[in-house]
Amino acid sequence: MDIQKEVLKYREQLISSLQESIQIKSVEEEPKPGMPFGEGPAKALQHFLKVGEELGFKAENFDNYVGHIIFGEGEESLGILGHVDVVPEGTGWDYPPYSGMIVDNKMYGRGTLDDKGPLMICLYAMKCLKDMGVPLKKQIRMIIGANEETEWGCMKHYFDTLKMPEPTLSFTPDSSFPVTFAEKGILRGLLKIKCDDNFSIQGGKVFNAVPEKTFLTLPLEYKNLIIEELEKYNFANEYKITCEEKDNKLELISYGKAAHAAHPELGYNSLSALLSFIYVTGIKITGLSQMAKYFGENIKLEFNGKSAGLYFKDEPSGEITMNYGKAYVEDGYLYVSLDTRYPVTLKVEELENKLFALLNKYGIEFVGGKKETPLYVKKDSFLVQELTNIYKEITKDEDCEPIAIGGGTYAKAVKNCVAFGALLKETPDTMHQKNECIPLETLDTLLKIYIEAIYRLAK
Template identity: 30%
Template sequence: MTKLKKVRSDFEELFNQSRDEFLEYFNELIQIPSVKGNKTYQAPFGVGPKRALEYLIQLSKKLGFKTGKVSNSVGWAEYGPETKEYFGVLGHLDVVDVTNDWTYPPFDLTFKDGFFYGRGVLDNKGPFLASLFALYLIKKQGIDLKKRIRVMFGTDEESGSKDIPFYLESEKPPYGGFTPDCKFPIVYGERGLIDLTITTTVTDDSLEQIDSLGGEFDKSFIPEYGFISISGKKTEFHGKKAPSNAPDMAENVLPMMIRQGTTLSGQTGELFKWIDSKIGNQVDGKNLGLDFTDKESGKLQLSFYSMEKNLDKLSINISMRYPVTISEDKVLSQLKTQLLNESLIKINRRFPSVVKDKNLPYMQDFSKIYEQDTGLDGTPVTTTGATYARAMPNIVAFGPSFPGQKGIAHKGDEWLKYSDWQMMMQIYYDCFLSELC
């Protein structure tokens, strides 16, 4: 323990010695636009994610780590003795696409007034590098570990974590570990998530009153721009974007568009009135009877994120993050009782709730280290987020956002505070020493 205290007290000096090197690597990684693309030869999730994967493997080799790659989908860097079991850190290199809401160049690392800006600085390139660099500082000192630690980097977290099954086909999962892709303190439970489309057929031709509708829509965020054209008159709407897991922080344009359509005649007007009354600006599903809640994770969260007209059909897309003690069947059964005739549900994606044992020794130790390093409450929590912890056994979320930081990812001018980056690196450094020395 005395040795650990001495090593920990030297962290800031160690960080400062390598800071310029770390910033150079950070910049190079942000400059790779690793947005998912079409599958190509040896690039199952597109050229961008594959470029980032190859960059990280080469960087890890440069830093002196043992490296590996599975199916051009997941890479890893490893340090420590050749033990049967290993402790794992799992981050992702893929990022969501950019829209026109950026002030700074999205694929450059901009540093201004103590903040980094760029796509992926928070989600998830910056925090992932913080964990890799923390391990590098341990390696640089030649500290002996009891077990090996493997830092894994995937390429499809933003689109359903289809990369992880490739990894698990050939590699054993870690005995324990974390993904730095959520929030602090340590997260022992993630809510269930169901993403669905409700499509209603309009049989009286009244949908023809709408010439067109659209906007900047994606499942990863609540939209800030949309339009609807009715009988030759186009109306545009502007709001405020937020990540899909923080709908309460948005000014969603979809309810504004829906309200415009409530004046229409026939079945179309009735359909828009139904959407307005049952969904509208709600974020808890109350008017659909979906306002489930529990002590562990709070209220159900509803995100209304897109709408589409196709011939005689109108479709709306919503996602719901439901409490950990509530089942998907209960959510869907209640929703079906509220639908109009001629409405059908299609499930786009689903993730059941995940709850881990928060009393595991390493989780308890990490909670204490978080408290010691930050002075903040380290009691384990739950989240509305959907992380790699759902796809990889024995992984929980741990960082990077600190309490009070919300709604940063998946929108323009994504940011990360420089001092937070240093702090999370120190937390991971101390946790590695605690678990593996």
């Protein structure tokens, strides 16, 4: 019984189902009746469950918050947790972000890596085991969320509201190989300050991505000052800030590079760059000036809080990261979002005390948002060891070690769960970036890894 060979027969059907899923834009929107996260995430969830039913599984939709697909029976269960919502597409794509277009043996589209692609691969691995009649002792329960990228309302609904039982053990294919044994804690919130109404700012759209562009509109009276300072400003690299007169106002555009908030060092923060520049100009606009001073003195282009006195690091998970993802003005207040990923051994209260004290010096309020406690599963646990061994056996990567990440996955939603793939070493990480894609040449390896993992954990 060669399950790794047999599962490859489902490759083309998998590709087709994934393309259909990618073509559904599932970015969170305003709620609609019966669609708590908007129409897109609801449609994406419905499509995934429909594929599950067509493959012969029992599928249930729980109010368009979350769904599950059930395979087999057993007193114990193996959970596979994933999500069908995606972050906004951003700009600069070479191919349409919701097309599933295949170019040079790569499928392009938002969600190909995060997380529709990996979840669909696991579903077809389940299908292969079902068709082969492989005997399993545990029930397999694939739990599909529609709100992972923001507030996890999906998992709260499933486990807290509906009181669904937690699986005995689980994995989520929403990280990197070999196995993620530690995930930093997450602290999110909004920096808030009263401001004048003679400017506007728009930077980024989400907490958990480095903003690629930030727009700032100022009164025309600042034109000469801005142009003079831009000419002598020492830019860190090729990224620039431009200035032009538009509709009798002055529009500045700061250009950066998008990246996941868990790896802000891979991007260039257009918002941090712009606010740091405004600090240098000395512009006096209530709210904007204080926020710019906070950035110019403490943040600059850093992502680890060193200048702010907020630097922390530990051995299991590494250093803290801080991403300022979006900015906007609303109802007389300037808001800037902060997404912090802090080391697993740090107490969040210590971080909050230092951060709040610093913001208070600038008259900035912190409006709390999402909090996630760290995840730390020891490397010698059964789950980490077994999944690491499976990865090594199939890839022949004998020197790999379990990893710690700044990202927050569904592994934090249940007990006895870790993130397992689906990013291979040779696959560029384009999650939350333009031109997100999955190389089709990796599908064979991924199908083999996941069918082996499901089989060995459920047998």
